[in-house]
Amino acid sequence: EPEVTQTPSHQVTQMGQEVILRCVPISNHLYFYWYRQILGQKVEFLVSFYNNEISEKSEIFDDQFSVERPDGSNFTLKIRSTKLEDSAMYFCASRGQVNYEQYFGPGTRLTVT
């Protein structure tokens, strides 16, 4: 069964460093998403991406964040200058054109020290 994959599973970085989180969505999906979950809190929407552009973003997704689909398979989330409060699980999701259910990856645990 096709699945969304994410790398790395755990990333530790120092405050102020740039990080890139990588996702490989399901191959025939066209809509892509990033969510995050701070430990013990709700899953929060960050951004949606379709047709090579951002279709919606939340207040959390400020100028420090960017997304890119550099080739036909990867979907990346970049945090330019990490802050302690960026420590969280980051989930990538994708969905197809016909069905609206989203399929989530296993997540990347980002720890900013």
Place this chain on the structure above:
Amino acid sequence: DAKTTQPTSMDCAEGRAANLPCNHSTISGNEYVYWYRQIHSQGPQYIIHGLKNNETNEMASLIITEDRKSSTLILPHATLRDTAVYYCIVRVVSNTGKLIFGQGTTLQVKP
């Protein structure tokens, strides 16, 4: 998207049916009811969705009341592996398709 209310936690005996309620009294005509679950910090997993008819798939059944103001997710024979946080999400099907998660119901399946 309409607001949903779910109990914070529930217990269920292994092998019994787990019935998880959700209130969505402000749901509008074009909003669907979706259920996802999250097993211990893994990525959320889609379970089922419906508009007004009851739905069933290999994982669960979804019962939506006639006035659509509430629904129940039924796991017919709960196993220990069904222990998770279950999220009821009401949303318009749109191109953006973002999901807004609440706190959900923590279901503990006990042996």
